[in-house]
Amino acid sequence: MTSPNAFISIQNVSKFFGTFRAIDDVSMDIGRGEFFSLLGASGCGKTTLLRMLAGFESTSQGEIYIDGQPMSEVPPHHRPVNMVFQSYAIFPHLNVRDNIAYGLRKQKLPKARRDEMVDEMLDLIKLPGYGSRKANELSGGQRQRIALARALILRPKVLLLDEPLGALDKQLREQMQLELRALQRQVGITFVFVTHDQEEALTLSDRIAVMSGGRVLQLDTPAGLYETPKSRAVASFIGNINFFRGTVRRNGGPTGAVEAEGLGVVPVPAEQLARPDGAPVLVAVRPEKFALSASRPADAAHAVAGRLKNAAYLGERSHYYLQIEGRDEPVAVSSQNLGGIGAAAGERGDATFWISWSPDSMVILEAE
Amino acid sequence: MSQGTYIKRHNRALQIYAVVFLIVLYVPVLFIPLFSFNDSVYVRFPLQGFTLQWYGELWTREPVWNALWNSVRVGAVVSVISTMLGVVAARAITRYRMPGKSALVTFIMMPLVIPGIIFGVALLVLMSRLGVPLSLYTVGLGHLIFCLPFAVATLLPRFEGFDPSMEEASMDLGENGWWTFWRVTFPMVFPGVVASLLLTFTISFDEFIMAFFLTGTDPTLPMYIWGQLRFPQEFPSVLALSALILIASFVLVFVAQWIGRVGLDQNKETP
Ligand SMILES: Nc1ncnc2c1ncn2[C@@H]1O[C@H](COP(=O)(O)OP(=O)(O)OP(=O)(O)O)[C@@H](O)[C@H]1O
Numbered sequence: 090m091t092s093p094n095a096f097i098s099i100q101n102v103s104k105f106f107g108t109f110r111a112i113d114d115v116s117m118d119i120g121r122g123e124f125f126s127l128l129g130a131s132g133c134g135k136t137t138l139l140r141m142l143a144g145f146e147s148t149s150q151g152e153i154y155i156d157g158q159p160m161s162e163v164p165p166h167h168r169p170v171n172m173v174f175q176s177y178a179i180f181p182h183l184n185v186r187d188n189i190a191y192g193l194r195k196q197k198l199p200k201a202r203r204d205e206m207v208d209e210m211l212d213l214i215k216l217p218g219y220g221s222r223k224a225n226e227l228s229g230g231q232r233q234r235i236a237l238a239r240a241l242i243l244r245p246k247v248l249l250l251d252e253p254l255g256a257l258d259k260q261l262r263e264q265m266q267l268e269l270r271a272l273q274r275q276v277g278i279t280f281v282f283v284t285h286d287q288e289e290a291l292t293l294s295d296r297i298a299v300m301s302g303g304r305v306l307q308l309d310t311p312a313g314l315y316e317t318p319k320s321r322a323v324a325s326f327i328g329n330i331n332f333f334r335g336t337v338r339r340n341g342g343p344t345g346a347v348e349a350e351g352l353g354v355v356p357v358p359a360e361q362l363a364r365p366d367g368a369p370v371l372v373a374v375r376p377e378k379f380a381l382s383a384s385r386p387a388d389a390a391h392a393v394a395g396r397l398k399n400a401a402y403l404g405e406r407s408h409y410y411l412q413i414e415g416r417d418e419p420v421a422v423s424s425q426n427l428g429g430i431g432a433a434a435g436e437r438g439d440a441t442f443w444i445s446w447s448p449d450s451m452v453i454l455e456a457e
Numbered sequence: 458m459s460q461g462t463y464i465k466r467h468n469r470a471l472q473i474y475a476v477v478f479l480i481v482l483y484v485p486v487l488f489i490p491l492f493s494f495n496d497s498v499y500v501r502f503p504l505q506g507f508t509l510q511w512y513g514e515l516w517t518r519e520p521v522w523n524a525l526w527n528s529v530r531v532g533a534v535v536s537v538i539s540t541m542l543g544v545v546a547a548r549a550i551t552r553y554r555m556p557g558k559s560a561l562v563t564f565i566m567m568p569l570v571i572p573g574i575i576f577g578v579a580l581l582v583l584m585s586r587l588g589v590p591l592s593l594y595t596v597g598l599g600h601l602i603f604c605l606p607f608a609v610a611t612l613l614p615r616f617e618g619f620d621p622s623m624e625e626a627s628m629d630l631g632e633n634g635w636w637t638f639w640r641v642t643f644p645m646v647f648p649g650v651v652a653s654l655l656l657t658f659t660i661s662f663d664e665f666i667m668a669f670f671l672t673g674t675d676p677t678l679p680m681y682i683w684g685q686l687r688f689p690q691e692f693p694s695v696l697a698l699s700a701l702i703l704i705a706s707f708v709l710v711f712v713a714q715w716i717g718r719v720g721l722d723q724n725k726e727t728p
């Protein structure tokens with residue numbers, strides 16, 4: 090039933106709260122040792138799916154397998170998974186050591202061995218010497234690391250993390266992202282990570298499931314999601330992107346072309362174009378796939394001119410908004426500030442520029 | 458610091474109001490200890506002189522000790538049972554989604570507003586219909602009904618005050634419901650449990666109306682006092698006894714309030 094190297098297998102799982110369908114027929118396989126992320130807007134069902142993996146919510150339909158075992162009859166305290174809660178849920182009546190050692194009671198270890206394990210964990214999370222602190226004497230980042238240690242000391246097969254970095258400020262969050270990724274490589278545990286921050290998901294994950302309204306829109310690697318989104322929703326959820334209305338032009342030949350508003354007729358690879366002549370499509374191009382130049386680039390096969398409407402300086406790069414002929418909305422172009430063009434564009438205001446692109450960078454999507 | 462914000466600024470009118478309020482509330486009560494030290498059988502001004510005679514007399518009176526022992530026994534059992542039931546009720550109210558929850562809470566709190574005499578009469582009728590002889594057990598049953606809302610009211614904020622994911626975290630770390638209760642839930646609500654024990658003990662210890670209807674041959678302390686009021690020459694001793702009960706009750710309720718608040722904010726600490 091489950092594919093051979095799937096470690097967690099979610100099969101046709103749905104969850105109803107009353108008549109409300111929070112999870113709608115979700116199936117996915119997660120590999121052993123993978124850093125897997127659930128990404129989606131607020132309320133799309135990420136927490137619900139994670140809580141079903143942990144056993145706090147039952148599945149209304151379908152089945153979850155972990156390591157080949159069906160989980161529907163297994164209570165939370167018998168599942169080979171541990172969770173890091175969004176609120177961390179550090180026990181306030183226990184100190185750091187006792188929090189970390191909480192799950193060890195049933196292993197009936199001698200005290201010396203237990204202390205040793207806790208010390209190892211405190212080293213791993215870089216908080217040695219914090220053992221006797223109480224939960225309310227810790228910062229948000231420290232609590233998060235204690236919550237991690239408390240779960241990791243049990244050597245779970247899967248660690249579930251529900252937006253563990255949500256409460257932290259930007260700087261600490263970026264630092265914790267790197268630490269989390271390093272830690273995951275070090276301990277080799279499967280991580281299922283929930284976030285609504287697309288940048289965080291792209292940075293950390295091996296694979297990402299993009300969710301919306303209780304469904305999985307696309308499951309892919311970060312590069313796959315970014316470079317070849319399969320739908321408008323995914324394309325616009327991850328990063329910035331320009332959409333052009335277009336039409337398929339086959340001209341009788343085996344390869345074809347699309348005619349996109351403002352971009353003209355552009356030949357595209359055949360595998361991108363499994364549609365009949367005249368079919369409406371949506372052409373998506375990332376802002377950084379356009380090259381910006383002051384005059385028409387000599388070697389570019391495809392280039393159009395546009396008038397600069399707006400420019401935003403972002404430090405290492407700038408965003409330009411160009412009005413091109415045949416399209417109402419300006420085209421967003423992102424370009425690195427290497428001197429020259431960026432500064433010139435900023436100064437010249439209402440000037441004309443050229444954008445050029447490679448047909449490979451055009452993603453053909455279903456028109457809605 | 459407290460001067461800083463508008464809300465926390467000292468308010469003269471409010472202070473005067475509070476003082477007047479406390480005087481009106483407690484001055485009548487203060488006459489009891491005052492006259493218990495008065496060297497006269499009659500409760501009237503002017504005071505005759507200081508004496509500890511009435512307290513000494515109490516000390517040697519066998520029935521006082523019996524009544525005290527009865528009250529302590531009833532109070533101890535009632536406080537333990539009502540607190541246990543209160544823990545279960547408060548946990549159920551805060552942790553489970555169930556239909557008619559608010560109606561249930563209202564129902565549990567009802568004895569607070571129903572006159573004790575109605576409950577007393579109702580229970581008396583019920584007991585005699587069932588042929589149950591009146592005893593300290595029937596008194597305890599009456600007190601239990603009376604104390605339960607206080608136990609629930611004391612415990613509810615403790616249960617509401619902590620994040621349900623604490624219990625889930627414990628389950629997640631491998632503990633079943635029983636161990637989760639003893640390792641997480643109970644320690645976190647413990648101050649509330651102590652406060653509830655003290656408060657319900659005090660209420661049972663001081664309760665009169667239920668005891669009036671439901672006492673058999675063994676009187677509780679308030680019943681004993683009631684019985685002594687018929688004898689004018691005993692009155693100063695009754696005052697001395699009342700003064701002692703008053704002080705004990707004050708201390709217990711204060712301690713209960715204080716413990717009940719300990720750490721209430723700390724539990725909400727998680728960001
Ligand atoms: N216990 C519940 N009863 C009823 N509806 C619920 C319950 N839990 C969640 N829901 C609903 O299910 C949907 C998904 O909730 P969920 O908490 O999984 O969202 P989420 O993706 O984690 O969102 P966020 O990013 O805001 O945490 C929401 O519309 C929510 O209102």
Ligand SMILES: [Mg+2]
Pocket residue numbers: 135136137
């Ligand atoms: Mg959530």
